[in-house]
Every structure is written in structure tokens, then in C-alpha cells.
Amino acid sequence: MKPFLVFENGTTYTKTQFDAKTKKYAKQLKKAGYNKTCRIGVFSNTENIFKIFGAMQVCSPVIIDHTMTEHELSYYDIDIWDDILPQPQYNQCNTDEVVGICSSGSTEKHRIIPITEDQYYRDGLDNNIQIHGNITENDSTINVIPLWVCIGFQTLALCYKTGATYYVLDDPWKSWPSVNPTFIIGSPNVLRGMMSPNVPYENMTIRHIRTVGAPMYKDFKVEAQQFFNCITTDSYGVNEIGTISIMHYPQKYNSVGYVLDNIDCKIIDNEIIVNNFATGDLGHIDEDGFLFITGRKKETIIKGGWKIMPYEVEQALLDSGASDVVVFGYDNVYAEVVGKLDLDLLKSKIARYKIPEKIFYVESINRKGQGKINRKNLLDEYKQNRKI
DSSP: OSEEEEESSEEEEEEEHHHHHHHHHHHHHHHOOOTTTTEEEEEGGGGGHHHHHHTTTTTTTEEOOOOOOHHHHHHSSOOSSSSOOOOOOSSSSSSEEEEEEEOSSSSSSSEEEEEEEHIIISSSSSHHHHHHHTTOTTTTOHOOOOOOOOHHHHHHHHHHHHHEEEESSSHHHGGGGOOOOOOEEHHHHHHHHHOOOSSOOOOOOOEEEEEOOOOOOOOHHHHHHHTTTTEEEEEEEEEEEEEEEOOOSSTTTEEEEETTTOOOOEETTTEEEEEEEEEEEEEOTTSSSSEEHHHHHHHEEEEEEEOOOOHHHHHHHHHHTTEEEEEEOOSSOOOEEOOOOOHHHHHHHSSSSGSSSSSEEEEOOBBBBTTBOOOHOOOOHHHHHOOO
């Protein structure tokens, strides 16, 4: 039988072997009195894959980023199952919750977002990708997104449901070509990391790329498609709703595609409202029905009365020589930049008032999960260090 889970050290598990191991964890939870109203925190280390799927049979595992600080963990009311199994807490969640995801606070305050049975078995991103990407047991992917990110968990769930192979690599950014994956799910920054010039990619095995988390701007979309020899299927969604839009054919640069038929999407005061949920994202739908994301509502920088979207400044910096960048600020514009900028070219790309007041050159940008970064925290950090 074909393996479902493959670790870099050579250890492999078929679905039958995987299920047998997860049942051992399920028995521990049942014996301790856990039921479907209980949550249990499980760290996102890849060796905990068995524990997560075992807990899903009994209660709701909340997948915890194992790099979180004590302060960050305090945002979530959850006991963590590390070495010792905590006493169960009842009535923490509805009985249809399959798994819990810790939100980053980018949409609302930090909280646990439930993935319900409907989302997991019918409406989830993993099912969406299976249908539109035609993922089968002949496909394979890699652990390029951590499990605590909703999309990372759903990628693993997709492999479990279809029988596709999920490779757990110690350094997926460098060694991913060695396992010849056939599909990739990730943000533009994930693709950018995989496209390092130090990573030789000779076997054009990837046939499906689903981008999430941020728009694919024209120049990078062309570059990525040429590198992977594969068309990107760009999409947009939020944890609370799931997939909102997908771009198949025709495609339009910078768009995240057409809104799905079962989604009620409106633009109110430039904000994208989906099924009466305020996403916090700003955007518009053009005359052809394509959805565009232009920024985040709470990340809007207001400088002298001018409203500035970090995304548009970031794109201008990338077009002017930066290899990676993040723009942040409240009443002024600042940027962290990797690489060397052509400032004269930058001045030709955006209005002068949008050019960052200060540019901080760094070796790398500290991102989490699918490439997201908390711009407010970054602003606070620079203020505390009296750099701005």
C-alpha cells in the first residue's frame, strides 16, 4: 500500500498504520473522560500529527504554534497536552467542532476559530482544492506551511482524505525538490522561499499551485509560473468562512478570482463583507466580476489626510529592487527591506507621500505561518527601540 505520511529519516506510514497509531491517543483521551465538548491544546510539531488526529476522534484538538511565548499562549483558554494529559474541561466548544485553529488576531482579537464538521467534511479548503485541483492518491506535497496555520492543517487533511502523500522534511525550503511534489499550497511568500537560487529544481513535477494569503502581483506571478512551469490558481479566503474566491480561467493579474456561487460577497465602504462577516480586507470587484484585494482596513496608514495601503507600497519596493519587504506605520510610512533599492526607480513608481519615511535594511523578515506579519507589533517594536 502506498504511504500517506513520509518523514525525511525514512519512516513511512500507510493510512492503515497511521490510523492504528492515532487510535492509541484516542483511547487515552476517552479513558480520561474527554468528549466532544472538550478542547485540548496540541503543539504543532510534526511528530504530534498522530496526537492531533487521535484527538479529533474524541474531542477538538486546538493546534498550538510551539514557538508561542507564554504571553501569546495567554490569549487562548486552553490546556496543553504535552507530556501529561490535563484533566478535561467540558463545554468549551460545540459538539460539531472537529479542530480548533488559533487566530493570529489579523481579523479580530486573538481567539480559537472552530473548524466545524461541515467545513471539514464538505466546505473546507481541502475539499475545495481536491475538486478544483483534482488531487488523488497519485499526488504528493510537503510540509511547507506549519500545522497550526489553518491552511497547513487543511493541506495535511487533504492528503489524509485523498491518499496523497504528505512529506515531512526537516528543511522543506531547501530539500523540497528531492521528493518531487506534485502540488503546492501556499502564499506568494511561500513560493518566493521555494524559488531560492540555491535550490536546484530540475524535475518539473508540480502540476497544481494554489496561492492563498495575499494577492499574486503581476511580475511575481509570471516569475513563479515560469519557475514551476505551472499556472497558479489564485484564491482568497478567511478562516471564519473558508474559500471565498478562486481564479481559474480566464485569469487577470493581481486578482484573486471570481467569488464562489455559494458566497454572498459585498463591498461596503471599500471593505469586503462575506456572508455578513466583516473580513477587515479592503477591495473591489471590477466590471468583469474579478475580486481584488487592496489592503487591510486596520492597516491603513493615514499620513496628512492621505490614506495609504501598505500592499501598494510593498509592491513598489519590490519593483524597485527589494527581494522581500514589509511596510508598516500609523501616521507615517516605514519599511523593512531585504536587498538593495533603486530609490530613483521607487520615486517613479508611487507618489512621493507614499515613499517610506524610514527604510530599515535587514537580512530577513520575521514572518509567521503563511507569510503573515503583525504590522502593529512591528511598529510598536521599532517605537520601543526608539528607531522611529
